[in-house]
Amino acid sequence: MEIQKHIPKPVFTPTHKLVDPSHPMLNEPPEKFDFANPQMDPIELSELLVKHMQHFGGIGLSANQLGLPYRVFCMVGEPMHVCFNPIITGMGDEINMLDEGCLSWPGLYLKIKRPASIRVRFQDYNGDMVVKKFAGMSARVFQHEYEHLQGEHFVEHVSRFALDRARQKQAKTLNKVRKQLRDANKKIQTR
Numbered sequence: 001m002e003i004q005k006h007i008p009k010p011v012f013t014p015t016h017k018l019v020d021p022s023h024p025m026l027n028e029p030p031e032k033f034d035f036a037n038p039q040m041d042p043i044e045l046s047e048l049l050v051k052h053m054q055h056f057g058g059i060g061l062s063a064n065q066l067g068l069p070y071r072v073f074c075m076v077g078e079p080m081h082v083c084f085n086p087i088i089t090g091m092g093d094e095i096n097m098l099d100e101g102c103l104s105w106p107g108l109y110l111k112i113k114r115p116a117s118i119r120v121r122f123q124d125y126n127g128d129m130v131v132k133k134f135a136g137m138s139a140r141v142f143q144h145e146y147e148h149l150q151g152e153h154f155v156e157h158v159s160r161f162a163l164d165r166a167r168q169k170q171a172k173t174l175n176k177v178r179k180q181l182r183d184a185n186k187k188i189q190t191r
């Protein structure tokens with residue numbers, strides 16, 4: 001029917017917030033996802049993770065970032081991966097340095113060295129074992145998200161000095177964003 005065209009698409013409303021980086025949830029390894037006795041429906045959990053990642057504009061998101069204490073994360077790619085109980089079984093010799101950000105530290109970007117390629121194992125949402133080799137951005141995102149499941153953080157990779165400098169930049173970026181939001185609101189009010 002013609003009228004259908006004018007009905008806006010349903011907007012996704014997040015059901016979970018990103019927990020603060022100081023929260024124990026992000027500082028302790030979460031429990032294994034138990035397919036024999038699932039803590040929650042794995043398909044529901046997969047959808048929840050992917051939708052929140054897209055909503056927050058990330059390229060990877062671990063369950064504990066949303067306050068869900070399970071060893072699961074999702075990451076963008078073709079196809080999209082949701083990795084249950086992931087482990088890194090091998091790393092390549094080549095190391096690369098890339099700018100990395102994290103949804104839990106908005107606006108903070110750090111140059112971090114990590115292996116350029118990895119071999120991994122994880123379970124898909126059916127509990128089936130998947131063995132893969134990742135390189136490039138996928139390898140980077142996998143290692144970043146895997147670290148969240150170890151209760152560790154990307155900020156632990158850099159020196160105090162580098163972190164302080166990045167935090168100053170972060171404050172500037174956040175101030176700029178806040179100012180843009182204020183200006184946008186003013187425009188709306190004066191219309």
Ligand SMILES: [Zn+2]
Nearest residue numbers: 101102103104
């Ligand atoms: Zn992160």
